[in-house]
Amino acid sequence: MPGIFVEIEGSGRHCHVTRETLDTLYGAGFELEVKKWLTQPGQFATPQKVKVTGPRGSAEISIIGPCRKADQIELSLTDARALGFADLPIRESGDVAGSPGCKLTGPNGEVDVKEGVIIAKRHVHLTPEDAEKFGLKDKQIIQVKAGPGGGRALIFDDVVARVSHEYATYMHVDYDEINAAAISGEKPMGEIL
Amino acid sequence: MPGIFVEIEGSGRHCHVTRETLDTLYGAGFELEVKKWLTQPGQFATPQKVKVTGPRGSAEISIIGPCRKADQIELSLTDARALGFADLPIRESGDVAGSPGCKLTGPNGEVDVKEGVIIAKRHVHLTPEDAEKFGLKDKQIIQVKAGPGGGRALIFDDVVARVSHEYATYMHVDYDEINAAAISGEKPMGEIL
Numbered sequence: 001m002p003g004i005f006v007e008i009e010g011s012g013r014h015c016h017v018t019r020e021t022l023d024t025l026y027g028a029g030f031e032l033e034v035k036k037w038l039t040q041p042g043q044f045a046t047p048q049k050v051k052v053t054g055p056r057g058s059a060e061i062s063i064i065g066p067c068r069k070a071d072q073i074e075l076s077l078t079d080a081r082a083l084g085f086a087d088l089p090i091r092e093s094g095d096v097a098g099s100p101g102c103k104l105t106g107p108n109g110e111v112d113v114k115e116g117v118i119i120a121k122r123h124v125h126l127t128p129e130d131a132e133k134f135g136l137k138d139k140q141i142i143q144v145k146a147g148p149g150g151g152r153a154l155i156f157d158d159v160v161a162r163v164s165h166e167y168a169t170y171m172h173v174d175y176d177e178i179n180a181a182a183i184s185g186e187k188p189m190g191e192i193l
Numbered sequence: 194m195p196g197i198f199v200e201i202e203g204s205g206r207h208c209h210v211t212r213e214t215l216d217t218l219y220g221a222g223f224e225l226e227v228k229k230w231l232t233q234p235g236q237f238a239t240p241q242k243v244k245v246t247g248p249r250g251s252a253e254i255s256i257i258g259p260c261r262k263a264d265q266i267e268l269s270l271t272d273a274r275a276l277g278f279a280d281l282p283i284r285e286s287g288d289v290a291g292s293p294g295c296k297l298t299g300p301n302g303e304v305d306v307k308e309g310v311i312i313a314k315r316h317v318h319l320t321p322e323d324a325e326k327f328g329l330k331d332k333q334i335i336q337v338k339a340g341p342g343g344g345r346a347l348i349f350d351d352v353v354a355r356v357s358h359e360y361a362t363y364m365h366v367d368y369d370e371i372n373a374a375a376i377s378g379e380k381p382m383g384e385i386l
Contacts, residue, residue: 077372078271090344090375119375121344147350151283151314154373155348158341173373179270180347180366180373182283182312 004134004192006124008146008171009039010178013079014064015050015104016072016093021113022063025050025106032065039170040125042066051105054117056084058105071104071116072096076174080119091118092160120174123160124192125167134192138163144171144190152182155193197327197385199317201339201364202232203371206272207257208243208297209265209286214306215256218243218299225258232363233318235259244298247310249277251298264297264309265289269367273312284311285353313367316353317385318360327385331356337364337383345375348386 022030026048036045048063052073059079072093080088089099096116104111124144126136136142140161147153156173171190178184215223219241229238241256245266252272265286273281282292289309297304317337319329329335333354340346349366364383371377 077375077377078368143348145350151351153350155336155350157338157346157348158344175271176369176372179369182270184270 005189006144006169006171006192008144008173008178008183008188008190010175010184011074011120011172012062012175013059013073013075014062015052015074016064016068016070017050017104018069018071019067021071021104021111022067024109024111025104027108030108032063032067034065038064039168041166041168048106052083052117053103053105054080054083054085057082059083070094070096071111071113073102073104073113073117074120074174075117076176077119078176080117085117088117088119090121092121092123092162120172121160122156122158122171122173122177123162124169124171126161126163126169127167128163128165130169131161131163136161136163136192143193145193146181146183146188146190150182152180154181156190198382199337199362199364199385201337201366201371201376201381201383203368203377204267204313204365205255205368206252206266206268207255208245208267209257209261209263210243210297211262211264212260214264214297214304215260217302217304218297220301223301225256225260227258231257232361234359234361241299244296245276245310246296246298247273247276247278250275252276263287263289264304264306266295266297266306266310267313267367268310269369270312271369273310278310281310281312283314285314285316285355313365314353315349315351315364315366315370316355317362317364319354319356319362320360321356321358323362324354324356329354329356329385336386338386339374339376339381339383343375345373347374349383 227237
């Protein structure tokens with residue numbers, strides 16, 4: 001039986017911001033520019049950056065558009081260490097309750113974000129059609145094998161499936177996970193086990 | 194049946210140098226100082242650092258003692274990207290043939306290393322006694338489950354077992370792998386599957 005494969009994309013550190021936060025950071029009514037459309041429908045990389053200040057340091061981090069209902073700053077554990085965030089929670093996007101905050105600084109002003117700094121939980125976005133074809137349900141925890149990656153094959157053992165008609169079917173991990181599996185090349189594929 | 198567990202240690206980037214290289218970098222007859230004994234018998238962290246220069250940048254990297262038969266610079270893929278090394282091979286320690294070189298700079302001089310820059314292949318050091326107890330052989334490829342790590346459990350699927358009476362029983366991975374599994378806490382354990 002042929003395996004079930006999904007393309008694995010690495011997500012670099014990035015921010016999502018609310019309309020209100022963007023007004024403060026970049027000026028009232030400022031519109032995020034589209035630098036590149038991402039694989040998830042309607043989502044886009046922008047040339048806009050924001051300085052994220054943590055307990056020990058700061059970094060310029062790109063904003064992903066469009067605006068969302070809550071500010072969210074997604075870091076890798078490597079980034080978190082550099083900025084001095086200890087024990088950041090590993091969360092699904094949108095689940096920021098009780099996570100640490102940070103200061104965001106843009107060209108027009110700054111915002112003290114009360115919560116929203118997280119490590120993204122690895123996940124597979126699925127269209128309802130693909131989920132049905134693969135026999136997967138929303139929120140199901142699955143295993144995905146990545147590699148061989150030149151000697152670093154691994155099995156991601158706690159991957160959440162997320163099903164929505166707003167999605168395209170792709171797996172998302174961060175660059176610590178990409179590097180651990182050594183799959184930084186062209187269109188790495190993961191096998192759902 | 195109870196599982197077989199080994200402690201997982203994260204190895205930061207580091208260098209091993211030959212006696213000859215150390216003579217050039219730090220002066221003839223210079224002796225590496227012991228900052229901290231490591232878990233592998235006879236191996237020690239030192240306060241001595243060397244500047245490693247790659248195609249796009251450089252970094253101060255600690256030397257691990259004692260001197261070895263060949264220069265070897267072990268980086269993570271995160272480090273490799275920062276220094277501009279593309280496609281570093283993933284190798285077992287000591288297997289540096291054909292790997293990229295770099296420039297090493299110390300307080301007394303510099304050395305053009307012809308080869309020796311690698312990404313360490315994840316491995317488990319085993320005493321012969323533990324290997325026999327666990328039913329493992331030298332060079333055997335095994336799986337080790339790490340985590341749960343707060344939501345990042347994973348199975349390292351290409352781990353080489355290395356058996357020697359010179360070893361203590363520990364698994365070694367780099368910090369990309371530690372971060373991918375979110376096991377940076379106290380004494381993380383891996384289960385040999």
